[in-house]
Amino acid sequence: LSAPDIALPGDNFNTILRNGFGASGGAVTGVGFEPDFLWQKARSGRGNHWLTNSVSGDTKYLWSNSTDAEATNANFVASLDSDGFTMGSDDWGTGTTTVAWNWKAGGAAVSNGDGDITSSVSANTTAGFSIVSWTGSGTLADTVGHGLSVAPSLFIIKVRDFSGENWPVWQESFGVDSNMYLDGTGALNDGNQPDRFPTLPTASVFTPGNAANIGGTG
Numbered sequence: 283l284s285a286p287d288i289a290l291p292g293d294n295f296n297t298i299l300r301n302g303f304g305a306s307g308g309a310v311t312g313v314g315f316e317p318d319f320l321w322q323k324a325r326s327g328r329g330n331h332w333l334t335n336s337v338s339g340d341t342k343y344l345w346s347n348s349t350d351a352e353a354t355n356a357n358f359v360a361s362l363d364s365d366g367f368t369m370g371s372d373d374w375g376t377g378t379t380t381v382a383w384n385w386k387a388g389g390a391a392v393s394n395g396d397g398d399i400t401s402s403v404s405a406n407t408t409a410g411f412s413i414v415s416w417t418g419s420g421t422l423a424d425t426v427g428h429g430l431s432v433a434p435s436l437f438i439i440k441v442r443d444f445s446g447e448n449w450p451v452w453q454e455s456f457g458v459d460s461n462m463y464l465d466g467t468g469a470l471n472d473g474n475q476p477d478r479f480p481t482l483p484t485a486s487v488f489t490p491g492n493a494a495n496i497g498g499t500g
Contacts, residue, residue: 288408288409291409293315294386294411295385295386296314297382297383297384298313299380299381301376302374302379303373303376304374305371309363309367309369310369311365312365313366315386316364316365316386316389317386318335318386318389318406320333320359320362320382320384321382322334322381322382323381325379325381330345331345331347332359334362334367336362337403337414338415340362341356341359343358343359347465348465349445349447350445351441352440357371358370366384385409386409387404387406387413389404394429396429396486396487397425397427398425399416399418399425400427401414401426401428402414402416403427403428403429405428405429407430407431410432412428416494418495418496419495420495421495423480424489424495425488426487427486427487428487433482433485435453437452437483437488437490438450438464447496448463448465450479450493451464452478452493454482459474459476459478459480460472460473461475461493478490479493
């Protein structure tokens with residue numbers, strides 16, 4: 283068999299199954315690295331998908347099933363740690379089974395000036411994964427640097443400043459002017475979204491178009 287692109291995937295991504303701590307909170311260990319991006323979901327009950335990342339800040343969160351703006355709750359994820367993360371008093375109840383997907387990016391974000399808009403980037407070039415934050419300019423053709431040194435094949439984007447904005451997703455098989463919504467159930471918008479992902483990404487930049495250049499923070 284040919285060597286995999288990522289020789290040691292567990293060094294860059296890990297899944298943790300656990301039970302909720304309830305109001306006492308507690309540390310979750312065994313991830314194997316300090317996660318820069320953490321996605322959690324209750325498995326034994328209904329509830330939101332909680333997304334946390336180190337670029338926005340450990341105690342901030344988004345719900346991937348919602349168009350709500352980013353919010354802060356230090357009683358949910360209290361911190362991202364060297365071998366996992368710590369939950370606060372708003373963790374799921376002790377009888378709730380949960381899953382936590384952990385990604386390793388590049389640690390503290392650095393400024394990236396490759397695009398028309400300067401971005402803050404935490405990039406893991408070994409795993410081909412980066413977290414990118416920028417403030418939209420309102421210009422659809424403006425580009426944003428992603429820090430990966432190769433053209434990415436998948437984007438998930440969310441305007442963080444205000445509610446009502448969907449989660450546009452682009453994958454390389456879609457082509458230009460196409461997207462789907464992570465928070466929706468609709469089919470592919472194939473060539474019907476001229477303001478979204480209007481050009482293919484390069485090894486240094488991508489063009490979010492109206493996906494996040496509407497003036498908010500992506």
